Amino acid sequence: MTPLLEGLVIAHLGQGIAVEHNGKITLCQTRRRLEMVAAGDRVLWTQSAPDQGRIEEILPRRSVLLRPSRGDKPRPVAANIDRIFVVFAVEPSCDFLLVDQYLAICETRNIDATLVLNKTDLPQSAAIEKELLDYQHLGYPLYRASATTATGLDGLKNALKNQVSILAGQSGVGKSSLTNALIPDKELKTNTVSAITKHGRHTTTAATLYHLPEGGDLIDSPGVAIFGLAGLSDQQLAYGYREFQPLLDNCQFNDCSHLHDKGCAVRVAAEQGDISMMRYMRFLKLRGKM
Numbered sequence: 390m391t392p393l394l395e396g397l398v399i400a401h402l403g404q405g406i407a408v409e410h411n412g413k414i415t416l417c418q419t420r421r422r423l424e425m426v427a428a429g430d431r432v433l434w435t436q437s438a439p440d441q442g443r444i445e446e447i448l449p450r451r452s453v454l455l456r457p458s459r460g461d462k463p464r465p466v467a468a469n470i471d472r473i474f475v476v477f478a479v480e481p482s483c484d485f486l487l488v489d490q491y492l493a494i495c496e497t498r499n500i501d502a503t504l505v506l507n508k509t510d511l512p513q514s515a516a517i518e519k520e521l522l523d524y525q526h527l528g529y530p531l532y533r534a535s536a537t538t539a540t541g542l543d544g545l546k547n548a549l550k551n552q553v554s555i556l557a558g559q560s561g562v563g564k565s566s567l568t569n570a571l572i573p574d575k576e577l578k579t580n581t582v583s584a585i586t587k588h589g590r591h592t593t594t595a596a597t598l599y600h601l602p603e604g605g606d607l608i609d610s611p612g613v614a615i616f617g618l619a620g621l622s623d624q625q626l627a628y629g630y631r632e633f634q635p636l637l638d639n640c641q642f643n644d645c646s647h648l649h650d651k652g653c654a655v656r657v658a659a660e661q662g663d664i665s666m667m668r669y670m671r672f673l674k675l676r677g678k679m
Contacts (some may be wrong), residue, residue, distance in 0.1 A: 396431070426465075432448060453498070479511045481561045481562070505558075553608065597609050
């Protein structure tokens with residue numbers, strides 16, 4: 390009987406999956422009827438030829454990020470992530486609605502979240518600083534960096550150690566520049582994966598896991614701007630707002646929408662200034678989007 394080997398999924402390559410075992414990468418196919426694998430998955434696989442294998446089983450995930458897929462159930466973007474670094478910048482203008490969306494997903498998916506303000510070489514506004522203060526009061530760590538001037542990168546590298554992380558953020562905030570700064574030989578590593586798997590440079594929408602020089606892994610997924618609220622209920626979205634959590638049991642009704650409901654503790658707290666009115670308004674907007 391062919392022995393089962395444990396491996397780490399490095400990339401999803403369209404024609405196959407790059408699996409790492411003992412430092413060597415093998416191109417694998419998946420057993421029929423197996424659910425879709427994602428970068429970061431731990432799998433059991435068998436060798437079918439010197440450079441080829443077959444994934445037999447996906448080992449239990451401690452976390453998974455999903456993205457919407459046309460008319461089908463959500464598809465996994467990345468698995469076994471410990472921390473999401475939510476990247477935003479002064480330009481393009483800070484999309485705090487998207488930041489809140491990411492943080493809500495982290496709260497409900499058991500993933501730690503950290504904020505990264507990139508492009509700190511550009512002038513900051515008082516309005517942004519006020520928003521950042523709200524997040525820090527909620528206990529979210531904040532890093533300030535500039536990929537252009539290479540400031541703040543040492544702190545980021547330190548924060549990425551000994552865990553599996555992913556950078557997320559809207560297009561144009563500098564995720565690629567940060568990733569390239571954090572993984573100096575990224576292009577070399579990418580080409581190595583492509584050469585070993587006999588698969589030309591894989592599409593940029595595919596998530597790829599890189600081992601960081603200082604320790605830890607970073608999953609680079611250029612398409613990660615679109616991991617959405619798929620699968621979240623209204624109650625889970627409310628729980629995803631950290632400051633709402635101690636208030637939810639105080640609402641008069643279990644199915645409180647936190648909008649015009651009688652006896653809503655969350656709305657009252659926002660009106661009285663106990664929690665951020667801006668965050669509360671964005672919650673209502675996200676709830677409307679769902």
